[in-house]
Amino acid sequence: MSTAEKHPVFAAELKADGTFVPQSNLFTTPFGYKPGEHRPEAGRYRLLWMKACPYAHRAVIVRRLLGLEEVISLGTASHFRTEYGWEFSLDEGGVDPVLGIRYIKEIYDAGDPAYKGRPTVPVIVDTVTGQGANSDYFRLTNYLETVWSPFHKTGAQDLYPQQLRSEIDALNDVIFRDINSGVYKAGFAHSQAAYEQAYDALFSRLDELEQRLAHSRYLFGDFITDSDVRLYTTLVRFDAAYYPVFKTNRNRLTDFPNLWGYTKDLYQIPGFGDTTDLAAIRSSYHASPHLRGFAANPYGIYPLGPEEQDFLAPHRREYLKGGYSR
Known part of the structure; x- marks a missing residue:
């Protein structure tokens, strides 16, 4: 039985070659x-x-x-x-x-x-x-x-500064195609070729960003932008959901020192961690009826980790005060 037949809610987004769009x-x-x-x-x-x-x-x-x-x-x-x-x-x-x-x-x-x-x-x-x-x-x-x-509130961070918009837009396109959407392309693929293509693109981009974040606290330097928000929401779900459920299992987030520290850094900033419900993420991806088949989880059992304490551990990224290298 194909993925489209098992999961008709996604059928319209599954193409003949096995890709998810x-x-x-x-x-x-x-x-x-x-x-x-x-x-x-x-x-x-x-x-x-x-x-x-x-x-x-x-x-x-x-x-x-x-x-x-x-x-x-x-x-x-x-x-x-x-x-x-x-x-x-x-x-x-x-x-x-x-x-x-x-x-x-x-x-x-x-x-x-x-x-x-x-x-x-x-x-x-x-x-x-x-x-x-x-x-x-x-x-x-x-x-x-x-x-x-x-x-906007007084003193609000400019998340989309005019002078960086073309660069932010270009990076957002990459993050969306290969990371935000990439985990779903891998998880919802119903051909081996489509899965491998999405898997390779995903980890290639994560490898690139791991290197970028070795020298820059955030994606565009020592300040947060719209791109950081977009990357964070995939990373914070990675080990709990995408790694086990969508078979994006070459590495866990915690295996990337810079990406993991970066995610913890963001999690500890008001607006990020306090809007992140780890319990909802774990249970939804593992136990929701429309996704349960992807996790081979007929009884709806969901994991208890990772937990908030993992994201509250020291991130040690304060020393990265400079900008990123273009």
Whole structure:
């Protein structure tokens, strides 16, 4: 039986040659101040996520780093996917307290009743109209960093500095293709060739970044950028989820001295570790019904490690004060 047959939720994203290609986003209208764009407005929008998703997690991290918590509200779905998708079973009465919906699918159905794709997170919803505003996980943090700047807290870090944007964009493309998406390409592949291609690309990029971070505290020097957020959300899930479940098992994260120290460094910064739910990550990837088959885990047993104490250990990266080498 093929992966597509065993896991029909991903069938549309599995190609004939065995490769996994993520689906397109449904809500792509940008945030901005031009006609037809969603105008940033305090209190109007709600960010929906679930804690195990790395793409949703990075939007939550940026929201926190920029001080947008009182500007954009947050709705949290359960990290166990149901047959109807992500459900607000963590909330009283099983519905989101602001939107009054039980499933994120309801936002997708309202946006396009004929939509056949997976209802995904993150998605920002306009609470005035009840309609989905934007689910473009690749660009969402950039919107928060730029057109939402009038609402940033005083002294907020510039995560997307103008003078580095072309370099950040280029690195983000690589991180997304070979690392963020790479672990899924390996895990969801249903041919040996597709798996090996994704596996090789993933570890080649990790090897490169291991060397880059030997001389630079963060990816662009001694300050955090959007690229660090994007890399972090995959790395912090690596040993708990991708290494065992998606067979990305050449090395653990802890086998990379620089990447491991870098991840611990970020974890210990407010906005990173305090938005990372390791228990949700472990249980979701191992015990969720839609992923259980990938882990050969029919009884839904999930591991207890790694734990928070592992990420709170000394990282010893303070001495790296210089910039990176171009």
